[in-house]
Amino acid sequence: MIDLHTHSTVSDGSDPPERVVELAVEAGCSALALTDHDSLAGVGPARHRAAELGITLVSGCEVSCLPVGPGGMHVLVYFVEEDGGPLAEELGRLRRDRRRRNLALADRLIALGLPVTYDRVAALAGGEEGMGRPHFAAALVEVGAAESIDDAFARYLGNDGPAYVAKARLTGPDIAALARESDGVAVLAHPYSMGLEGPDLARVVGGLAESGFGGIEAVYGRYSPRQRTELGHLARRFDLVATGGSDHHGTSKPDLSVGTGQGDLKVPDKVVGLLEARRPSR
Ligand code: AMP
Ligand code: FE
Ligand code: FE
Ligand code: ZN
Numbered sequence: 535m536i537d538l539h540t541h542s543t544v545s546d547g548s549d550p551p552e553r554v555v556e557l558a559v560e561a562g563c564s565a566l567a568l569t570d571h572d573s574l575a576g577v578g579p580a581r582h583r584a585a586e587l588g589i590t591l592v593s594g595c596e597v598s599c600l601p602v603g604p605g606g607m608h609v610l611v612y613f614v615e616e617d618g619g620p621l622a623e624e625l626g627r628l629r630r631d632r633r634r635r636n637l638a639l640a641d642r643l644i645a646l647g648l649p650v651t652y653d654r655v656a657a658l659a660g661g662e663e664g665m666g667r668p669h670f671a672a673a674l675v676e677v678g679a680a681e682s683i684d685d686a687f688a689r690y691l692g693n694d695g696p697a698y699v700a701k702a703r704l705t706g707p708d709i710a711a712l713a714r715e716s717d718g719v720a721v722l723a724h725p726y727s728m729g730l731e732g733p734d735l736a737r738v739v740g741g742l743a744e745s746g747f748g749g750i751e752a753v754y755g756r757y758s759p760r761q762r763t764e765l766g767h768l769a770r771r772f773d774l775v776a777t778g779g780s781d782h783h784g785t786s787k788p789d790l791s792v793g794t795g796q797g798d799l800k801v802p803d804k805v806v807g808l809l810e811a812r813r814p815s816r
Pocket of ligand 2 (some may be wrong): 571
């Protein structure tokens with residue numbers, strides 16, 4: 535089995551890249567993709583550890599796109615390296631804009647009278663790199679302004695919340711084009727997060743396939759067997775690779791383990807080869 539969706543301390547995960555690789559080996563995975571938000575910085579260290587332990591490391595990242603429905607759209611991109619051209623350069627721009635957004639968000643919290651500082655949030659995030667709303671949520675919990683991470687989003691940080699500040703985002707087709715220019719493959723992450731179902735979901739997935747997507751994340755840590763089956767049908771219908779992964783983050787999502795998700799995840803080894811065959815150079 536394999537896991538094509540994991541996060542490390544490079545973004546909002548709690549395990550260093552090397553540790554995520556070790557967890558994949560312990561779970562019995564033959565291949566692992568590290569897919570930190572907006573960054574490929576963990577891929578090098580993870581690949582080094584993967585070579586030592588004899589497991590395949592697939593480079594990856596996860597990018598939040600402009601939504602097309604009531605929920606958010608996340609895209610996973612595979613096979614792009616840190617020095618890998620147009621997509622990597624765009625990730626640099628997105629990270630700089632994330633920093634601008636984080637500074638504005640901190641100002642918003644101060645204006646709301648909440649005792650949370652930018653520096654404290656950066657400390658909780660282990661540095662400014664990869665810092666985001668989940669770390670602001672942890673800081674709000676720490677000072678007692680929220681009961682839990684989810685409560686912090688519900689009260690302040692969610693997309694309709696008083697502390698919400700937007701950050702720059704591209705469309706799904708933009709990401710697919712950048713991925714292809716970088717010899718990578720774009721995959722729609724956790725499709726139900728978009729808040730669409732039935733014909734609406736199918737229409738959007740069909741459009742993304744048309745725009746150059748190579749896969750759809752059908753086997754996701756938190757999806758039911760029925761949902762995984764429906765997404766598998768969509769993958770076949772639009773000639774997309776049905777991929778899968780846990781979305782392991784460590785302590786912030788303790789129910790999602792590398793390789794096994796909530797215990798019932800099993801993504802077949804062959805998916806790596808199927809996905810690689812979608813690279814423009816193949
Ligand atoms: P950011 O990229 O800094 O805007 O933060 C986005 C991250 O916040 C996502 O990856 C989610 O893990 C988390 N997130 C977004 N909305 C919620 C929510 N309503 N409840 C809990 N976590 C959320
Ligand atoms: Fe995350
Ligand atoms: Fe995501
Ligand atoms: Zn993720």
